[in-house]
Amino acid sequence: MTTSAACCDLILFGTLGDLARRKLLPALYQLEKSGLLHANARVVGVARDDIDTSAYREQVLASLNKFMTKEAVDDEVWSRFAEKLHYCNVDLKDIAAYQTIADIVKPAEGRTPISYLATPPQLFSTICDGLSSIGLTKQPARVVLEKPLGEDLPSSCAINKQVAEYFDESQVYRIDHYLGKETVLNLLALRFANSIFSDQWNHNTIDHIQITAAEQVGVEGRWSYYDDAGQLRDMVQNHLLQVLSLIAMEPPTRLDTENIREEKLKVLRSLRPVTADNVQDDTVRGQYTAGFVADSKVPGYLEEEGARKESSTETFVALKAHIDNWRWSGVPFYLRTGKRMPEKRTEVVITFKRQPHNIFHESLSQLPPNRLIIRLQPDEGVEIQMMNKVPGLGKQMQLKPTTLDLSFYETFENKRIADAYERLLLEAIQGNQYLFVSREEVEHAWRWIDGIRAAWSHLGELPKSYQAGTWGPVASVTLLAQDGREWDDDA
Numbered sequence: 001m002t003t004s005a006a007c008c009d010l011i012l013f014g015t016l017g018d019l020a021r022r023k024l025l026p027a028l029y030q031l032e033k034s035g036l037l038h039a040n041a042r043v044v045g046v047a048r049d050d051i052d053t054s055a056y057r058e059q060v061l062a063s064l065n066k067f068m069t070k071e072a073v074d075d076e077v078w079s080r081f082a083e084k085l086h087y088c089n090v091d092l093k094d095i096a097a098y099q100t101i102a103d104i105v106k107p108a109e110g111r112t113p114i115s116y117l118a119t120p121p122q123l124f125s126t127i128c129d130g131l132s133s134i135g136l137t138k139q140p141a142r143v144v145l146e147k148p149l150g151e152d153l154p155s156s157c158a159i160n161k162q163v164a165e166y167f168d169e170s171q172v173y174r175i176d177h178y179l180g181k182e183t184v185l186n187l188l189a190l191r192f193a194n195s196i197f198s199d200q201w202n203h204n205t206i207d208h209i210q211i212t213a214a215e216q217v218g219v220e221g222r223w224s225y226y227d228d229a230g231q232l233r234d235m236v237q238n239h240l241l242q243v244l245s246l247i248a249m250e251p252p253t254r255l256d257t258e259n260i261r262e263e264k265l266k267v268l269r270s271l272r273p274v275t276a277d278n279v280q281d282d283t284v285r286g287q288y289t290a291g292f293v294a295d296s297k298v299p300g301y302l303e304e305e306g307a308r309k310e311s312s313t314e315t316f317v318a319l320k321a322h323i324d325n326w327r328w329s330g331v332p333f334y335l336r337t338g339k340r341m342p343e344k345r346t347e348v349v350i351t352f353k354r355q356p357h358n359i360f361h362e363s364l365s366q367l368p369p370n371r372l373i374i375r376l377q378p379d380e381g382v383e384i385q386m387m388n389k390v391p392g393l394g395k396q397m398q399l400k401p402t403t404l405d406l407s408f409y410e411t412f413e414n415k416r417i418a419d420a421y422e423r424l425l426l427e428a429i430q431g432n433q434y435l436f437v438s439r440e441e442v443e444h445a446w447r448w449i450d451g452i453r454a455a456w457s458h459l460g461e462l463p464k465s466y467q468a469g470t471w472g473p474v475a476s477v478t479l480l481a482q483d484g485r486e487w488d489d490d491a
């Protein structure tokens with residue numbers, strides 16, 4: 001999809017913030033290194049600090065040195081990149097101050113203005129107003145919105161409505177960084193480029209699907225943001241539902257924005273609502289207490305820096321989701337995500353139905369099911385678990401579960417796996433919306449999440465405790481055990 005560089009002025013609002021320094025500026029540097037930024041493209045950083053472009057460049061270099069942990073900054077690449085960096089000191093609430101941006105960004109010069117809003121969402125409407133005052137909302141201008149897009153359906157609709165007063169939907173790029181991950185995109189290749197999978201991808205052959213996004217980190221100094229959000233809104237509403245949509249959607253007619261979005265949306269529309277009737281059976285909430293992660297002692301959620309004494313916010317969620325359509329009838333999707341888990345692991349596990357009859361071994365009443373494991377991070381790859389005959393001459397055939405393991409690092413030697421933000425920035429620069437989330441998708445996802453939150457509130461229970469360094473509360477095991485299944489916890 002991405003071929004040559006397009007010329008743009010990338011206006012980076014919140015350029016001195018954590019996201020910009022840690023992710024966005026290193027990603028732009030990598031694009032420069034790969035020759036994917038147009039020679040005349042510019043990055044116009046906007047923030048409140050009273051500094052000039054030269055001091056800004058020094059700050060960007062310091063951020064690259066700090067956050068690019070896998071490689072050193074290359075002098076030649078840096079000098080090309082530095083030339084592209086410009087700084088505007090603007091208080092975003094002062095509409096007259098936007099003129100400083102207009103003094104640099106002049107669409108008539110042939111660069112597409114792309115405003116990346118890496119600021120708190122409360123500022124989005126004001127920034128759009130400011131951009132409008134200097135003519136930077138008119139086609140072909142684009143706007144990139146960071147998450148969180150609201151905290152529930154009404155607030156999300158309000159943000160989308162405010163932005164829509166200035167930008168047409170075709171100009172809006174809503175980020176979900178999971179859609180920029182190499183392995184998340186590989187889900188499309190795996191499903192639609194391999195008939196052994198595409199022909200079996202339904203309720204006839206699949207028993208159930210698990211999606212796990214386990215993190216070792218806690219709340220990383222963001223207690224107060226996180227306590228307002230919780231794991232359901234921070235991870236499930238966006239990342240897990242996007243992965244679920246890609247796994248469950250019908251084949252799009254073409255690999256383009258309209259068709260992919262349409263198919264993902266149908267999945268979100270088909271999610272069975274969680275209500276007071278099924279919330280107890282189909283969901284589990286947890287909150288971590290002190291424990292050990294990777295051999296280090298870590299505090300409990302309520303002992304983290306900035307924590308209050310009490311909180312009913314969940315740091316772990318496990319859910320049984322049902323997609324009420326023809327393809328997935330009777331196939332549960334188990335979703336699980338949490339902070340302070342034993343390891344960082346994001347994976348999708350497809351468990352196929354068992355063989356109806358075992359002709360091999362009298363003592364083994366049932367053969368284990370085949371499983372397809374798609375490892376999204378950190379050890380990217382695809383694994384197929386299957387039965388094989390153990391070599392030997394014995395009278396009885398002996399079978400053993402074996403694994404066909406395709407590690408991306410080994411298979412695609414020397415191929416650097418680009419960070420999600422590199423891909424997303426590039427796609428936004430090229431004007432490709434297919435890896436960005438539509439307004440309708442965001443709103444349907446919120447509708448489902450709001451239902452779960454309302455049912456939790458009706459239930460009135462506190463999250464169950466789990467010790468940091470474990471796979472969540474025992475109830476998470478029960479969620480599957482009650483269906484005669486278990487989580488894929490093999491390392």
Ligand SMILES: NC(=O)C1=CN([C@@H]2O[C@H](COP(=O)(O)OP(=O)(O)OC[C@H]3O[C@@H](n4cnc5c(N)ncnc54)[C@H](OP(=O)(O)O)[C@@H]3O)[C@@H](O)[C@H]2O)C=CC1
Nearest residue numbers: 014016017018019048091092093118119120121146147148
């Ligand atoms: N950090 C992360 O990893 C992630 C962040 N996000 C989202 O991205 C957004 C930014 O996050 P993050 O970088 O962590 O936040 P920070 O608080 O670190 O940065 C916010 C930036 O916005 C600027 N800002 C705030 N108010 C104004 C104003 N009135 N005028 C000018 N600039 C202003 C701040 O400038 P100043 O320094 O002057 O205050 C700062 O540069 C948030 O919505 C967050 O939820 C999403 C995913 C991950």
Ligand SMILES: O=C1O[C@H](COP(=O)(O)O)[C@@H](O)[C@H](O)[C@H]1O
Nearest residue numbers: 147177213215217234235346377
């Ligand atoms: O959006 C978010 O994602 C991160 C997890 O991202 P990953 O790429 O490391 O899997 C999560 O830690 C954070 O709380 C959330 O806001």
